[in-house]
Amino acid sequence: MTSDPVGRGQPREPTRPSKPSGNVRAVDLELVQRCQHGDAAAFEEVYRAHAGRLYSLVFRMAGSANDAEDLLQEIFLHAYRKMASFRGDSSLGTWLYRLAVNHCLDVLRGRQAKMTRVTDSLDDEGATEPASATPMVPTAVSRLDLERAIARLPPGCRTAFVLHDVEGFEHNEIAKLLGVSEGTSKSQVHKARMKLRAMLSGVTP
Amino acid sequence: MTCQEYDAYIDDYVDEAPSKAVLSDSLRTECEAHLSTCAYCRALTTDLRTIRNATRALEPHVPSPQVWYRIAAAIEAEPRGIVSVWFGGWQRALAGAVMGVLIVTGLSWVGSRLAPASRDRIAAANPFANEPAAMDAAEFTLVEQQYTTAIAGLEDITMKERAGLDTDTAQVLQANLTVIDGAIGESRAALDQEPESTVAQESLVEALRNKVALLQDTVALINATRPGDADTITGLNQ
Numbered sequence: 001m002t003s004d005p006v007g008r009g010q011p012r013e014p015t016r017p018s019k020p021s022g023n024v025r026a027v028d029l030e031l032v033q034r035c036q037h038g039d040a041a042a043f044e045e046v047y048r049a050h051a052g053r054l055y056s057l058v059f060r061m062a063g064s065a066n067d068a069e070d071l072l073q074e075i076f077l078h079a080y081r082k083m084a085s086f087r088g089d090s091s092l093g094t095w096l097y098r099l100a101v102n103h104c105l106d107v108l109r110g111r112q113a114k115m116t117r118v119t120d121s122l123d124d125e126g127a128t129e130p131a132s133a134t135p136m137v138p139t140a141v142s143r144l145d146l147e148r149a150i151a152r153l154p155p156g157c158r159t160a161f162v163l164h165d166v167e168g169f170e171h172n173e174i175a176k177l178l179g180v181s182e183g184t185s186k187s188q189v190h191k192a193r194m195k196l197r198a199m200l201s202g203v204t205p
Numbered sequence: 206m207t208c209q210e211y212d213a214y215i216d217d218y219v220d221e222a223p224s225k226a227v228l229s230d231s232l233r234t235e236c237e238a239h240l241s242t243c244a245y246c247r248a249l250t251t252d253l254r255t256i257r258n259a260t261r262a263l264e265p266h267v268p269s270p271q272v273w274y275r276i277a278a279a280i281e282a283e284p285r286g287i288v289s290v291w292f293g294g295w296q297r298a299l300a301g302a303v304m305g306v307l308i309v310t311g312l313s314w315v316g317s318r319l320a321p322a323s324r325d326r327i328a329a330a331n332p333f334a335n336e337p338a339a340m341d342a343a344e345f346t347l348v349e350q351q352y353t354t355a356i357a358g359l360e361d362i363t364m365k366e367r368a369g370l371d372t373d374t375a376q377v378l379q380a381n382l383t384v385i386d387g388a389i390g391e392s393r394a395a396l397d398q399e400p401e402s403t404v405a406q407e408s409l410v411e412a413l414r415n416k417v418a419l420l421q422d423t424v425a426l427i428n429a430t431r432p433g434d435a436d437t438i439t440g441l442n443q
């Protein structure tokens with residue numbers, strides 16, 4: 001992948017790594033060097049600093065806690081093995097975040113081996129829309145209900161939705177990440193929102 | 206603008222924010238004109254905005270402490286010649302043995318308090334399963350009581366021994382417990398409103414199960430880092 005959507009650091013969402021300053025890069029490089037020299041405490045420091053944000057990402061992309069913990073483990077092992085390739089062009093957080101997104105997408109694609117693209121799976125699926133001229137979603141959506149509804153989304157549109165609405169990627173960035181058109185990204189996010197509306201309104205999609 | 210035309214812009218309209226103009230001024234004006242006359246599109250827009258705002262306010266998830274142990278153990282096994290830096294010989298043996306024994310013991314301890322039929326029910330109540338089975342009120346009360354008893358036992362151990370944890374770890378554990386307790390509270394509140402709700406039952410069982418797992422991890426961590434154990438092993442090695 002040639003794009004670097006995370007590294008652009010548009011501060012649209014708080015969960016998204018921001019563009020690193022020179023000092024941050026120096027600190028990151030020193031930390032990475034310590035990891036490369038076998039400093040266990042340094043790698044644990046990396047884990048403690050970034051595991052929370054990455055876990056939230058993979059939890060929502062994978063849709064279950066068990067899968068998310070397995071993915072998080074794989075991501076940090078992958079990062080450990082690739083530490084030597086970290087050059088400090090972006091912050092360590094950005095580097096890890098990109099690695100996590102790509103790993104999740106690889107795994108999700110692997111699970112949908114019969115399909116050529118992650119998002120193709122939903123092209124024929126329409127969301128069941130509650131036919132109402134008045135708002136049907138409760139004005140105060142509980143976190144629990146929303147998390148559960150997101151987990152129930154089909155993987156394809158869940159990926160686009162999490163990247164756009166939770167992680168704050170723009171559609172052109174998601175298009176590059178997923179290898180789809182910008183229009184497909186938009187339609188997947190729309191489908192996800194409509195399905196969430198149906199689920200949160202009590203209409204089974 | 207017709208409903209069909211508005212449909213092409215609804216997501217961009219929902220994504221608009223004071224700091225972020227997605228639509229042109231003229232399109233935004235057209236959308237607003239349509240919304241002023243169409244109750245259906247207005248309701249849909251309100252719902253999508255509600256979902257969007259709730260999504261932005263989602264709290265982060267926290268991985269269980271065991272994930273780090275698994276990562277450290279896997280790295281330790283990496284053929285890079287730095288194994289001894291991660292864990293010393295006896296520490297490695299101790300950590301592995303203690304974790305293994307405690308996890309098995311903890312699971313058995315909790316498992317022994319759950320009747321086989323109840324365990325099947327809990328498995329069936331997996332919130333990520335497609336068609337979870339509903340428990341009747343008596344079964345659910347029994348399962349909840351069993352989890353509550355297990356949690357009380359583990360909390361008792363944790364409260365007595367938590368001084369052995371470093372401040373950062375204790376804070377992380379407390380933060381996790383707070384999140385889980387919040388989920389338990391939400392689930393119980395939902396059950397109070399709808400006692401027969403399968404979704405609320407599943408949520409409560411899941412939250413209780415998470416709390417048991419976290420407390421088990423905490424007890425394991427306390428035991429693995431207890432100085433007395435290290436001294437004992439050191440003594441045995443000498």
